Amino acid sequence: MTLILKTDPYRPDPEIIKKAAQVLLSGGTVVFPTETVYGLGAVVFNEAAVAKIFWAKMRPPDNPLIIHVSSLEMLNEVATNIPEEAFKLIRVFWPGPLTLILPRNPRVPKIVTGGLETVAVRMPAHPVALELIKEVSQPVAAPSANLAGKPSPTRAEHVIKDLYGRVDVIIDAGDTLYGVESTIVNILTKPPSLLRPGAYPVELVEEVLSTKVHIPDFARGLTEASLALAPGMKYKHYAPETPVILVELVGGDLGLLVERVISIATAELNKSRKVCIVASRETLKEYSELALKGAVVLDIGSRANLYEVAKNLFGTLRLLDELSCDVAVVEGFEEKGLGLTIMNRLRKASLRRVTQ
Ligand code: TXA
Ligand code: MG
Secondary structure: OOEEEEOOOOOOOHHHHHHHHHHHHOOOOEEEEOOOOEEEEEEOOOHHHHHHHHHHHOOOOOOOOEEEOOOHHHHHHHEOOOOHHHHHHHHHHOOOOEEEEEEEOOOOOHHHHOOOOEEEEEOOOOHHHHHHHHHHOOOEEOOEOOOOOOOOOOOHHHHHHHHOOOOOEEEEOOOOOOOOOOEEEEOOOOOOEEEEOOOOOHHHHHHHHOOOOEOOHHHHOOOOOOOOOOOOOOOOOOOOOOOEEEEOOOOOOHHHHHHHHHHHHHHHHHOOOOEEEEEOOOOHHHHHHHHHOOOEEEEOOOOOOHHHHHHHHHHHHHHHHHOOOOEEEEEOOOOOOHHHHHHHHHHHHOOEEEOO
16 A cells, blocks of 8 residues: 655645655665655665565666765765765755765665665655654665666656555655656766766866776666666666667767658558657647658757756656557757757667767
8 A cells, every 4th residue: 555645846735744754764765855856765774674665666777776865964874984075075065855875874775886885875855755764864875766777756756656555655846846766976086077967067066176087888878887876877767668769979060960850760660660750849830840750859858947947857768658659769969968958868868869
């Protein structure tokens, strides 16, 4: 049985927070909103409770969880030997969507870290998440609250679809703010490296650290790795049932991008397939002729406001399945700022990439 509790995102109902905290403290699982996506939480130090997270999501055991804290004292309960660079970032970005890789405090059960000697930690900025962790007074492990491999949930309906009956509580506080997950940075390497681009553009992190951050190919969504160090490196991620063809933006040429989308979509329409086109606001009207031929054209947001695109991203991927599209042709974005985050998710969600 899953209990659904509704609350205002900005003024969390204290009774609901108390109730959810009790469930966590008695070894249960609670889905709660964060400023990025919804998370599926359990108390870090309760191994049996953490095991329920892996079971509910059907997550492979070697894919580690992010630990959520509400204070620096709590940070010290899960990490040790924290380097000064970490505090530089913490001072600027916490609470907020930045996850740091730090040496593991031996108190943290290995089930949380997938056997690694490091932990991934962040302090979320969402009032509901913060109040809940404060009430529990213990760090909370929480991956995104979707079934493994599916797009992350940005509203309670997405969670209900994936996890109803598999978790104890779902706190519904409406849409999350950013719509994409936290940025994961490993400051234990020299230079620091980006494990997952996220809601904070990596350029901001570089500014605060006054150094370039290494961006491996897997962080761009281009390759797979043998270790599950960041989502999608090893396992399928963010993928809807609908096969996605991603048409990348090459050399910033929007005209060329539109031309390719049209030719691919036309070929699919000619095979009598239900085609969905996911386009930016700027290029939407270019597909009006295809719409007359039966293509469904979805607006993912403006290229001039990538926060809007990021916020709509996972909802749009889920919508493709709801519309029963046979195939989706999706426009790519420039890999700058949040564009890197968006392209990482789109590449991992796609079955095929068109790059020229
Ligand atoms: O915004 C977010 O970060 C959301 C919300 C709920 O806070 N959480 C989230 O968790 O995206 P999840 O499980 O979907 O992604 C966690 C990823 C793992 O897939 C893993 O790759 C990486 O964080 N991770 C966790 N621990 C790690 C570690 N010790 N070293 C390297 N990567 C780690
Ligand atoms: Mg996830």
